[in-house]
Amino acid sequence: MxxxxxxxxxxxxxxxxxxxxxxxxxxxxxxxxxxxxxxxxxxxxxxxxxxxxxxxxxxxxxxxxxxxxxxxxxxxxxxxxxxxxxxxxxxxxTKCALKSYIFLVTAITLASFWILFVSFIYNIYTNKQTTRNYMTTTLRHYGKENDLITNFWDYVMVNYECCGVNDSRDFIDTDWHKKNLDKLYPVQCCKFANKTALMPRSKYCTISREDVAESFADRGCFVALRESIKGNKRILTFYAVLILLIYLMITSFAFCIIRGEPLIGPIDPEDVMFVPIRRDVEKAVQSQSSLDNMMFVDEPPKKVVQVVSVLNPNQRYTIAPNSLPNSIH
Structure with missing residues (x-):
């Protein structure tokens, strides 16, 4: 492959x-x-x-x-x-498409991570006052029909059993209070006998802040969310790390395709520890090379005899067996 x-x-x-x-x-x-x-x-x-x-x-x-x-x-x-x-x-x-893909995935991942984990979860966990003030500002638009912010606050107040950002007094300057002057806070702040039908336990709920109202009017949602984040910080950390790993895996795949080779190159045989081969295994393996299958016979060493002339000492003869003199020095 x-x-x-x-x-x-x-x-x-x-x-x-x-x-x-x-x-x-x-x-x-x-x-x-x-x-x-x-x-x-x-x-x-x-x-x-x-x-x-x-x-x-x-x-x-x-x-x-x-x-x-x-x-x-x-x-x-x-x-x-x-x-x-x-x-x-x-x-x-296509390298151009891969580079565009890496850029878009990086931008989407950073934007999502910043909005979800930094701007929301981390700032609530560290009790940032600016985040608390911003949430109070969004609550002013509470009460509109088919509104995302209204549905968000309804979900938070019902499921986290809280009321407003700091307490029920945050609803005084909201659009909801202008339409419901006879109530102090929404029914979502009450303790329910039936949560699905939003049926409160007490008939005094929404019109009183006393204990008889059986509500969460004094418990702000900022504190409730902070306690929930503290209790689930391991799970949230796991999700943050999982998103980071998925991002690194996807971008690594794209880089591999751009390079045309894996991020980790092949292992050099010289860097691998030498493992001796068993002799019986080595003998069983036969080479297919023609040079390895050829037999070579060593030639016996040649004997050379030098003869010196008595009359002329400077003249010498070199004689090999079964051959004529081949050189004169």
């Missing part, structure tokens, strides 16, 4: 799944933007899943004055474009 074959296969498979996910998200957003009721009827008839209603409600929420579809559609298109760069780079080994 080629040295870059495994990274190409892994990168191509991963981006193919990402491409399918992006196409599905884009189709849902466009479908809900055109006709949400038709999306609910068709999908609930086919899948019969309660997630259909949840997805449809989430897509139709508004982020301040902007519908969520106007935010999710560009995000889905970005995911599709990034996965296409990864597929093109893995399939055709």
């Amino acid at each position: 080629h040295s870059a074959g495994l990274p190409r296969s892994c990168l191509g498979f991963t981006n193919m799944l990402t491409f399918i996910f992006g196409v599905i998200c884009l189709a849902i957003c466009v479908w809900c933007a055109i006709n949400t009721e038709f999306f609910r009827e068709v999908n609930y008839t086919i899948t019969k899943s309660p997630w259909v209603k949840t997805i449809a409600n989430f897509v139709n929420l508004k982020l301040w004055f902007t519908p969520m579809t106007s935010v999710l559609i560009p995000v889905a298109c970005l995911i599709i474009f990034t996965s296409c760069c990864g597929i093109l780079g893995a399939g055709c080994k």
Whole structure:
């Protein structure tokens, strides 16, 4: 197998799944933007899943004055474009596509990590006052219909059993309080007899801050979220490390394809410790070379005799056996 074959296969498979996910998200957003009721009827008839209603409600929420579809559609298109760069780079080994893929994956990973783990989780864990003030600012828009911020605070208050950012007094200057002057805080701050139906235990809830109201009016959500993060910091650290490892793995695959070879080169035989070969194994292996299979016979050494003339001492004869004198010095 080629040295870059495994990274190409892994990168191509991963981006193919990402491409399918992006196409599905884009189709849902466009479908809900055109006709949400038709999306609910068709999908609930086919899948019969309660997630259909949840997805449809989430897509139709508004982020301040902007519908969520106007935010999710560009995000889905970005995911599709990034996965296409990864597929093109893995399939055709196009370096330009691979470099674009590395840049887009890096930008998306850094943005997601910064928003989720740094701006939200880390700042709450370290009790940053600026984050507390920003959360109080977002709470002022609480009470709007089909609003993402309102749904976020409803979810936090119900599931983390808290009220407001600091306490229930944070709702005094909100849009919700202007429409509900007879109440001190929303029903989501109450202790429930039935959490699904939002049925409070006490009839005095939302109109009193005393113990008889049986509410969480004095427990702020910032403290509740901080306690939850402290209790689950190992799991959150695991997820952060997992995201980092996935990012490093994907970018390593892309770098392998660009180089055309693995990140770790072949091992030099000279660096490997010498392991002696057993003699019986060495004898059993026969060489296929013709030179190794040839037999050579050593020639006996030649004897050379030098004869000196009596009449002329400077004249000498060199005689080899069975040959005439071949040289005279």
